[in-house]
Amino acid sequence: MITARYHREIPQRYRLEAGKCSTCQHVAFPPRPVCPKCKGRSFETVRLSEEGKIVTFTIVRVASEKFSKQTPYAVGIVELQEGIRITTQIVDAELDKIEVGQRVKLVFRRVQEDGRAGILCYGYKAIIA
Amino acid sequence: MIGIVGYGAYLPHYRIKAEVIATQWGADPASVTRGLQLFEKTVPGQDEDTITIAVEAARNALRRAQIDPQEIGAVYIGSESHPYAVKPSGTILVDALGIGPHVHVASYEFACKAGTEAMYVAYSHVKSGEMRYALGIGADTSQGAPGDALEYSASAGGAAFIMGREKVVAEILHTHSYTSDTPDFWRREGEDYPRHGGRFTGDPAYFKHITEAGKALLEKSKLSPRDFRYAVFHMPNGKFPMEVGKRLGFTKEQIETGWLVPWMGNTYSGSSPTGLTAVLDVARPGDLIFMVSFGSGAGSDGFIFRVTDEINKVQDRAPKVRQMLDEKKIYLNYGEYAKFRRKIKLNE
Ligand SMILES: [Zn+2]
Numbered sequence: 247m248i249t250a251r252y253h254r255e256i257p258q259r260y261r262l263e264a265g266k267c268s269t270c271q272h273v274a275f276p277p278r279p280v281c282p283k284c285k286g287r288s289f290e291t292v293r294l295s296e297e298g299k300i301v302t303f304t305i306v307r308v309a310s311e312k313f314s315k316q317t318p319y320a321v322g323i324v325e326l327q328e329g330i331r332i333t334t335q336i337v338d339a340e341l342d343k344i345e346v347g348q349r350v351k352l353v354f355r356r357v358q359e360d361g362r363a364g365i366l367c368y369g370y371k372a373i374i375a
Numbered sequence: 376m377i378g379i380v381g382y383g384a385y386l387p388h389y390r391i392k393a394e395v396i397a398t399q400w401g402a403d404p405a406s407v408t409r410g411l412q413l414f415e416k417t418v419p420g421q422d423e424d425t426i427t428i429a430v431e432a433a434r435n436a437l438r439r440a441q442i443d444p445q446e447i448g449a450v451y452i453g454s455e456s457h458p459y460a461v462k463p464s465g466t467i468l469v470d471a472l473g474i475g476p477h478v479h480v481a482s483y484e485f486a487c488k489a490g491t492e493a494m495y496v497a498y499s500h501v502k503s504g505e506m507r508y509a510l511g512i513g514a515d516t517s518q519g520a521p522g523d524a525l526e527y528s529a530s531a532g533g534a535a536f537i538m539g540r541e542k543v544v545a546e547i548l549h550t551h552s553y554t555s556d557t558p559d560f561w562r563r564e565g566e567d568y569p570r571h572g573g574r575f576t577g578d579p580a581y582f583k584h585i586t587e588a589g590k591a592l593l594e595k596s597k598l599s600p601r602d603f604r605y606a607v608f609h610m611p612n613g614k615f616p617m618e619v620g621k622r623l624g625f626t627k628e629q630i631e632t633g634w635l636v637p638w639m640g641n642t643y644s645g646s647s648p649t650g651l652t653a654v655l656d657v658a659r660p661g662d663l664i665f666m667v668s669f670g671s672g673a674g675s676d677g678f679i680f681r682v683t684d685e686i687n688k689v690q691d692r693a694p695k696v697r698q699m700l701d702e703k704k705i706y707l708n709y710g711e712y713a714k715f716r717r718k719i720k721l722n723e
Contacts, residue, residue, distance in 0.1 A: 261473055315721070340705070355423060356426075368426065
C-alpha cells in the first residue's frame with residue numbers, strides 16, 4: 247500500500263515545494279519542521295526551479311521487480327539552481343551519452359504503478375536540457 | 376475580447392518509422408509513406424501517458440500566458456486514453472500545476488475530438504462570465520492493434536489552451552459543432568484496441584462532418600476560404616486533411632503550417648489542437664485561422680480565430696511544436712516499440 251505516503255508527498259513530488267527559512271533563508275527540500283542551519287521554526291513555501299545539472303549518475307542494469315522492465319536506465323543526483331540536490335531518474339537519453347555536468351530539465355512523469363490495478367504514482371524525472 | 380491567452384504543446388521524444396512497422400507485417404512501405412503520407416510517428420516513453428503529456432503541454436501554456444494558476448476556474452482534459460477508467464486525469468494535473476483546489480475538473484471523451492470539446496467548454500465558461508480563466512487540453516497516447524492500419528498513425532502528444540478575456544493572443548470569433556450517429560470507429564468497454572469500419576471511415580464520417588461544420592462556420596462568419604491565412608483540420612493521416620481542405624475551398628499553402636501528421640502521426644484528441652499550436656507559433660497579428668476537428672462516432676467542432684498583437688510577445692516564451700517534432704528524436708525498432716506500448720504479454 248503506497249497510497250497514504252504517496253498522497254502526503256504530492257507537494258514535493260509534483261510541484262517541488264521546499265521550505266525557505268524565514269530567519270536565515272536556508273532552503274530545505276523536502277521541507278522540515280526545524281531549520282538545520284539556525285533551528286528556526288518558521289518557513290515559507292517556495293517552488294524549486296526545474297533546471298539543474300548532473301552531479302553524478304549510474305546506470306541501473308539489475309533493478310527491483312517494479313522497475314525490472316525498464317532496465318537499463320540512468321539514476322543520478324541533480325543539483326538544482328538553488329543548490330538543492332535531488333535523486334532522480336534521467337530519462338529519454340541515450341545512456342552512453344550522459345555526462346556529469348550536463349544541464350537537465352525536470353519533467354512530470356509516471357514514477358511507478360501499484361501493479362495492474364493499483365494507483366499510478368507521478369513525480370519528477372530529469373531529461374537532458 | 377475572448378479567446379486564447381496562452382497555448383502550449385508537448386510531443387514525446389521517441390519515434391518509430393512507418394517503414395519499420397510495414398516491414399514487420401510484410402506490408403509495402405510505399406503504400407503507407409506515399410499513399411497515406413505517413414513517414415514516422417511519436418511514441419510515448421514507458422513513463423508517459425495522457426496525464427504527463429497534458430501536464431507538460433499545460434506548463435507551456437502557463438509559460439506563455441504568465442497568469443496565476445490559482446485564477447484558473449476550470450480544467451478539462453479530452454482524451455481517449457485516460458490512464459484511469461475511473462478517476463479524472465485533471466485531478467492529477469491540477470495538483471501538478473498548482474491550480475485549485477477551488478476548480479471545476481472533468482475528463483472529456485469523443486474519439487479524436489475530445490480536445491476541441493475541452494477547448495469549447497473552457498471558452499464558453501469565460502464567455503459566460505463564470506470565471507476569469509479556463510484550461511482546455513487535448514492529449515492522447517493512442518493505440519492501434521498490431522498489424523492494423525491504425526498502427527501506422529496512432530501516436531502520442533497534446534496541446535493545452537488557456538481561455539480568457541485579457542491579453543488574448545487569438546480571439547475566438549465563431550464556433551460551430553456538427554454531430555450525428557455514425558459508427559465509423561469505436562472501442563467497446565474492456566477492449567484493448569479500437570475497431571473501425573474500413574472505408575466507411577472516409578466519406579460518411581470524416582469528410583461529411585468536417586465539411587458540414589466547415590460550411591456552417593463559413594456561413595455564420597460570412598467569410599470565404601481565401602480570407603484565411605491558415606486552416607487546420609483533424610489529421611488521421613497525411614491525405615485526409617489536404618483532401619477535406621480542398622473540398623471546402625482551402626489551398627495546400629493554408630493547410631501546410633499546421634499539417635504535422637506526416638512526422639507526428641495522429642495524436643487523436645491532440646491532433647488538430649497541436650496543429651493549431653504550430654500555426655500560433657508562427658502567426659502574425661491579424662491572421663485569420665480556420666479550424667475543424669473530427670471525432671469518430673461522429674462529430675466535428677469548428678472555430679474561427681483572429682490573431683492579435685499579443686501573439687508576438689508569447690511565441691518565444693515556450694518551446695515551439697516544430698522544434699519538438701524535429702529535435703532530440705530517439706528511434707525505436709519494432710520490438711522496442713511493442714515493449715513500450717505494452718503489446719507483449721508478460722507474466723504478471
Ligand atoms: Zn534558518
